[in-house]
Amino acid sequence: MATFNTLPGFREFYPEDYAQRKHIFQIWRQVARRFAFQEFDGPILESLELFTTKSGPEIESQLFCFEDKGGRQVSLRPELTPSLARMVAARANGLKRPIKWFSIGDNFRYERMQKGRLRCFTQLNVDLLGEQGPSAEVELIGLLVQTLIGFGLTEEDFFVRLSDRNLWMLYLAAHGYEGEAIGSILGVVDKWERMPEDKLLAQLQEVAGEKAAELKAAVDTFLKLDSLEAIRDCFAGLAAEEAATEELSARLVDWKVVLDGLGAMGFGGFVKIDLSIVRGLAYYTGFVFEAFDKKGEFRALAGGGRYDALVKKMGGPDMPAVGFGMGDVVLGELLKARGKMPEFVDTVDFFAVTGGDDEKLAALSDVALLRQAGYSVEYQLKAQAFGKQMKAAVSSGARFSLIYGSEELEKGVVKLRNLADRSEQDIPRGQLLEAVRELV
């Protein structure tokens, strides 16, 4: 017989794995609801063009795309944002602002797998649209932090790096760069820590020519800033036009709003100013942030930022927006490594233990009754010694076992055994439901 493997990068979930998956989804959903976000979803399969419009044609090599039977070029979604942008655009005029939506769904990327990276992963997406001001960032980053706290993680375990593409633009403009040059430079900044110095210089030369070394020094200086005061001082040393100065002080006010807001929520200790975060693709327009484990063992836990221009680019109206995504793969690895992943499987409320055939029929009658009343009930399908059945009852995770032996049947009772403290009591079978309701 041929053997079939799962496709590369795709997972299957046995019950004990699925229990962990459910735990992650449950916390995601719970915290998003507490922040008053509404759940939605988009299609898993979309036209290829939707994604190439957003990210450029070169993205195709990383997509699960193909031609469908109608000759359409289609792709499994690599991310949710383009679908979200379309959905919001379609009803932009009818939606109450701010629009606070979240989604939990599978995404697909055709990539080589490695640690924390698969070809199918589930992502929590949270987006807040229609709010221009930095209070949107407060709400969203607050939700990000609260979610990770919800898994039992603490300040010892993770933190959020906060950066700002606007500040970079102001800084680079003050050094005489503008337009596409700024985008190119940020592309290099994104790789700053990973790239050897000579390569960095070579790439900067393409933008800055002879002034590459000067530019590199300026970037290095900027990357070291870790407080609002340091940022203000750094700009003060630059000769800038009056308009730029005004823009900067307005931006610093935005920064203060974000930091003060998160501080008031009690999350100040989780947030660290780190201007090295600029995030790869260039559609982010303002604050950008990423969450990391503190030991630096894993890839980013979550990442996001402001993308004010995207909805319009996807055919919608002007719609300011900020959002983040959090994948289940890296998060799951971190939770397991930190002992924060609960180990449980689906359990039952009751386990019926039966003697002979008559006892089994009595038990089945009560089992059906309890199940109709909403309880989860299990019993052994085949006849077995009491001892074995008790063992099975314990390993089923049931809180109580219901014992149907010949003695009980004669007296018209069922013996209810508490599997935790091993106490037992006889309950007349006619009153089983009432007795159970008091207990469970």
Next chain:
RNA sequence: GUGGUAGUAGCUCAGUUGGUUAGAGCACCGGAUUGUGAUUCCGGGGGUCGCCGGUUCGAGUCCGGUUUAUCACCCCA
């Protein structure tokens, strides 16, 4: 797309310079045990030693290829 490492039971692994019928622990199933979860004892099912080829009287073991997994690079929405 480029490179490193690994592949023996469901899981974790052992397997001697190449030598009879490939082993252990855990897990699972049955029995001792048709009135109670432990312990113990007995038994059982399970393997194309990733796959193909080569060397050899003889290959889980040596050689070549291949495939899969994994880690790193590239990329990361």
